[in-house]
Amino acid sequence: MKRLFISLLTLYLCFPVFAQEGEKKADSFQFTTIKEIPVTSVKNQSSSSTCWSFSGIGFIEAELLRQGKGEYDLSEMFVVHKNWGDKAQKYVRMHGATNLGAGGSFADVLDCIKDYGIVPNEAQPGLNYGEPLHRHGELDAFSKAYIDAVIKNKKLSTAWYKGFTGILDAYLGAAPETFTYNGKQYTPKSFAQFLGINADDYVSLTSFTHHPFYTAFPIEVPDNWRWANSYNLPLNEFMQIIDNALEKGYTVAWATDVSEAGFNRKGIAVVPDATSKEGPGSDQAHWLGLSQADRDSLIKNITAPVPEKTITQELRQQGFDNYETQDDHGMLIYGTAKDQYGSKYYLVKNSWGTASPYKGTWYASAPFVAYKTITVVVHKDVLSKELKTKLGIK
Numbered sequence: 001m002k003r004l005f006i007s008l009l010t011l012y013l014c015f016p017v018f019a020q021e022g023e024k025k026a027d028s029f030q031f032t033t034i035k036e037i038p039v040t041s042v043k044n045q046s047s048s049s050t051c052w053s054f055s056g057i058g059f060i061e062a063e064l065l066r067q068g069k070g071e072y073d074l075s076e077m078f079v080v081h082k083n084w085g086d087k088a089q090k091y092v093r094m095h096g097a098t099n100l101g102a103g104g105s106f107a108d109v110l111d112c113i114k115d116y117g118i119v120p121n122e123a124q125p126g127l128n129y130g131e132p133l134h135r136h137g138e139l140d141a142f143s144k145a146y147i148d149a150v151i152k153n154k155k156l157s158t159a160w161y162k163g164f165t166g167i168l169d170a171y172l173g174a175a176p177e178t179f180t181y182n183g184k185q186y187t188p189k190s191f192a193q194f195l196g197i198n199a200d201d202y203v204s205l206t207s208f209t210h211h212p213f214y215t216a217f218p219i220e221v222p223d224n225w226r227w228a229n230s231y232n233l234p235l236n237e238f239m240q241i242i243d244n245a246l247e248k249g250y251t252v253a254w255a256t257d258v259s260e261a262g263f264n265r266k267g268i269a270v271v272p273d274a275t276s277k278e279g280p281g282s283d284q285a286h287w288l289g290l291s292q293a294d295r296d297s298l299i300k301n302i303t304a305p306v307p308e309k310t311i312t313q314e315l316r317q318q319g320f321d322n323y324e325t326q327d328d329h330g331m332l333i334y335g336t337a338k339d340q341y342g343s344k345y346y347l348v349k350n351s352w353g354t355a356s357p358y359k360g361t362w363y364a365s366a367p368f369v370a371y372k373t374i375t376v377v378v379h380k381d382v383l384s385k386e387l388k389t390k391l392g393i394k
Helices: 051-068 076-093 106-116 137-152 159-173 188-195 233-249 292-300 314-323 366-372 386-391
Strands: 034-037 180-181 184-186 203-204 217-219 229-233 252-256 327-336 346-349 363-365 373-379
Touching: 051 076, 051 106, 051 252, 051 327, 051 373, 076 106, 076 137, 106 203, 106 373, 137 159, 137 252, 137 373, 180 203, 184 188, 184 229, 188 366, 203 233, 233 366, 233 373, 252 366, 327 363, 346 366, 363 366, 366 373
Parallel strands: 203 229
Antiparallel strands: 034 327, 180 184, 203 373, 217 229, 252 327, 252 373, 327 346, 346 363
C-alpha cells in the first residue's frame, strides 16, 4: 500500500451541492448514514507511503473504543521504525531478492505490537527532520541506498544494522525503551499489555480463485514482504463478513486499489459502468446521451450517482490477474450509508487529512469494495463458529 497524499487544494474546490431532505437531485450525491461506528480522528500521512500504519493503527484505536477503553492516539511512526528494521533484516538475508520499500500491510502493524509493543504518539511522533508533516522521500531513498550498499559488500559487517538504525533514529526518533504516560512509566510491551491488545484476535481475509477457498495463503502483492497469510473465501461470504462486522459494531481494516478513475479526491469510490443505460441515477445524472469521451470524463470527476458494474468472482479475479487491481492503499471501513437512490456505500476513514468534501471520509460503493479489495482484517469474533471451524481458527 503505497499511495502518497499530495496536498493540492485545487482538487477540493468542487464541493457537492445537497438538496433538501426527501428531494432527489441529479447533480450531487445525497448520503444518508445507516450505521456509524466510533473511530478516532482523521490523521494525515502527508508525503509518506505509510497508509498501512495509519489505517492499521486507526483500526486498533477503534478497537479500543469498541472495548470501552477510551480514546488513544497511538504512534504510527513507532510501527514504521520497527518495520523498517525488520524489513531490512529480511532483505539482506534474502540477498536483496525481496521487496524493500516504504509500503506495508496490516500484518506489519499487528506483528509489531506482538513483537515490540506500542507507544502513544506523544512518545514518538516521528518528525525529527524539520517538517511539520510526514515527508519520507529522503528517508526512503537513504534507507534503500544504504541497505543495497550493505548487500554489495557480500558480507555483513558487525556495524551495518547499527548504522541503519541510526538513519531511522535521525528521521523518526529512537524508538523509546521506556516512557511516561498519564503519570505512569511503561515500556512499549507493558503499554500494549495495559491496553489489552492481542494481535492473535485478528484475522486477514481475501477472496480470489487462484487458491482454494477456505485455505490460507500469502497474498501475492509486493508489500506483503512478511508473506503473511490471509484466509480465502468466496466473494459472497467475504462481503457478508464485512457487513456482519459493521452490524455488530466492529470496524474493518481495508487494503484496496485506489488507482481506479472511480476513486477520486472528492471522497467518492465507485465502479461506473460506462456502457449502461439503466441503474440508479442513470438518467438523473445525465448519463444517457453522453459520448464515450464525456462518459470517461464523468468517471474521473464523479459528483453524482451513476450506474455501476455488477461484480462477480470472475471479474474480481480478472482485475487482479491483469494487474489492474493492485494493493496501493489502506483505510478503515467504519459504517454504511445509502445514496438518494438507495444504493449502498461504506463509510471509510482515510489518512489524507481533512481537506476534502467529507472531512477525511470517503464513500465507497458496495461494487467498489467487492471489486477492488485486496484484503481486510477483522476481529475473529465476527466469524461464525462454523466458519472458524472450517478455517481452523480457535
